[in-house]
Amino acid sequence: MGEAEHVPAGINPNVPSVARMYDYYLGGRDNFAADREAAEKMIELGRRLGNDARAIALANRAFLGRAVRMLAEAGVRQFVDIGAGLPTQDNVHQVARRHGPGSRVVYVDNDPIVLTHARALLAREPDVLALEGDLKDPDAILDDPRVAGHLDLSRPYAVLLVAVLHFVPDDAEAGRIVARLRERLVPGGHLVLSHLYAGNATEDDVRAGRQVYANTPSGGLARRDHEQIAAFFDGLELVGPGVVPVADWTPDGKPDGSYDYVKSGILAGVGRVPE
Numbered sequence: 001m002g003e004a005e006h007v008p009a010g011i012n013p014n015v016p017s018v019a020r021m022y023d024y025y026l027g028g029r030d031n032f033a034a035d036r037e038a039a040e041k042m043i044e045l046g047r048r049l050g051n052d053a054r055a056i057a058l059a060n061r062a063f064l065g066r067a068v069r070m071l072a073e074a075g076v077r078q079f080v081d082i083g084a085g086l087p088t089q090d091n092v093h094q095v096a097r098r099h100g101p102g103s104r105v106v107y108v109d110n111d112p113i114v115l116t117h118a119r120a121l122l123a124r125e126p127d128v129l130a131l132e133g134d135l136k137d138p139d140a141i142l143d144d145p146r147v148a149g150h151l152d153l154s155r156p157y158a159v160l161l162v163a164v165l166h167f168v169p170d171d172a173e174a175g176r177i178v179a180r181l182r183e184r185l186v187p188g189g190h191l192v193l194s195h196l197y198a199g200n201a202t203e204d205d206v207r208a209g210r211q212v213y214a215n216t217p218s219g220g221l222a223r224r225d226h227e228q229i230a231a232f233f234d235g236l237e238l239v240g241p242g243v244v245p246v247a248d249w250t251p252d253g254k255p256d257g258s259y260d261y262v263k264s265g266i267l268a269g270v271g272r273v274p275e
């Protein structure tokens, strides 16, 4: 976006947004000074923990690409990407289509700026739908008549919760949301999930991170450990190495115990509903 550029109606450039901060980590231009300032605080915090926030964001994005490619190659043709973020390179519909012709995608995000950008980009993409929606109400997303008109949810589809669930700070609520999404999946359906992991952070560090995100409309940030993140896959068969550092997840990876969890920044996994 850049300072000199137009601010879309309904957007307050002085309030940092999760989507625009992430765009900044990824090296994008769709962000304002308030987003960059907030993101720099997180980058500095990561540095203190021995992490590189930008590298972690890029690794998360690369995981998303690997997971979607693996699913498309396995025959999955329907994707519901919740907390989709601003369009960037190799978006879900592009990867899915490249490896699974005819794939159909629904992008959902609660940030109106994401929808403004997505709709402009996707105006001539009949296989892609972008909707404003809140992860906190998964039934409202899946029961939206536009989703029913775009996908056949009685057939296998993949739900993507990539770097979004940590913006639901309440553990019980996060558990309820994911359980409901799992319940709605049919056999052969998949859950793709990545989640912030602050292995070696002190309580002060966590508080500092929360303070940065408290100023965004998301309002907070959850700290969850490996066990809590792995529990989001309850009842599913894990594909690949299990729930591992995001940079290490590959479809044919093995749970070999050599992963560096402490430095990983984000953990990721893919689960499948048994047939």
Ligand SMILES: C[S@@+](CC[C@H](N)C(=O)[O-])C[C@H]1O[C@@H](n2cnc3c(N)ncnc32)[C@H](O)[C@@H]1O
Residues within 6 Å of the ligand: 018, 019, 022, 060, 061, 064, 082, 083, 084, 085, 086, 108, 109, 110, 111, 114, 133, 134, 135, 136, 161, 162, 163, 164, 167, 218
């Ligand atoms: C860190 S970005 C991740 C983008 C993309 N999934 C990726 O991993 O590359 C998180 C996205 O989730 C969105 N988000 C945060 N809370 C949400 C909620 N309750 N419902 C829907 N989207 C949400 C933000 O607006 C942002 O676009």
